[in-house]
Amino acid sequence: MLRYTLMRLGVFAGCLVVAWGAVYSGIFPRGFGASNLFWIVLLAMILSAPISWVVLRKERERASVQVAGRVERMKANLDANRSQEDATEAHSQAS
Template sequence: MLRYTLMRLGIFAGCLVVVWGAVYSGIFPRGFGESNGLWMLLLSLVLSAPISWVVLRKERDRASVRIVNKVDRMKANLEANRSQEDLADDSARAQGQAG
């Protein structure tokens, strides 16, 4: 997951550099007044989102598989703990009824 996040930040940083160059060269318009920095950040975010969606598809799928496997392991461990508690409870009740 860290790898995906770093790759996503890298794409955003690349878009930010491209947008910064385009704004200061006059290709893209500047923001109103003091909003130029915010304008460049928002435009970079809008441009990087679809690029990340397409370029990082395989990495996102790998991260998803890892997360699903981890959740499945946690569910199995939880179920094993529950069954151990049930066995301990049943044996304690059986001893209580026998005594």
């Protein structure tokens, strides 16, 4: 999961550099006044989303498998704890 996040940040950083260059070279329009930085970050986000979707597909699938495995382990642990509590309650009621 950390690997996917770092790769996604890398794609965003690359798009940020490209967006900054495109704005300052006049390919994309500049933002109004002090909003130029916000405009560049917004452009980078818009550019990086589809690129990440396509380029990082395998890594995203790998991360989702890891998350699903963690969820299953947590569910199993909760079920085990519930069954232990039920057994303890049944034992204390029988005494």
